[in-house]
Amino acid sequence: MLQVKMGHPKNKQLMRLMETPEWRKQLDKIETEMNSDLNKDELYHLKEELLYVIDERQHQADLTEIGRTKLHRRIPMRS
Numbered sequence: 001m002l003q004v005k006m007g008h009p010k011n012k013q014l015m016r017l018m019e020t021p022e023w024r025k026q027l028d029k030i031e032t033e034m035n036s037d038l039n040k041d042e043l044y045h046l047k048e049e050l051l052y053v054i055d056e057r058q059h060q061a062d063l064t065e066i067g068r069t070k071l072h073r074r075i076p077m078r079s
Contacts, residue, residue, distance in 0.1 A: 002030055007050040 004014050005027065017023045034043040047053050051067035054060075063071065 001027055002034065003046055003050060005031070006047060006053045006055075009054055009056050 001014065001017070004011050008014070018027070033039060034046070048064050048066065050064055051070060052064060053062050055062075
């Protein structure tokens with residue numbers, strides 16, 4: 001669920017789950033734990049499995065290495 005929240009925060013199923021206070025509290029707890037210094041590596045690996053990450057709080061979107069590679073292959077190089 002954390003990957004869905006990072007990669008597609010407006011997902012309809014996720015939005016429906018987030019309406020339930022128990023699910024929202026659980027996901028917020030997991031997100032807080034993952035952002036702690038002890039779990040930064042695990043969070044990094046979760047993010048790197050995605051093509052991009054959207055951070056709604058900071059109003060940012062970031063391509064991951066996999067996303068950059070896929071995008072680079074699709075754009076023809078000019079000579």
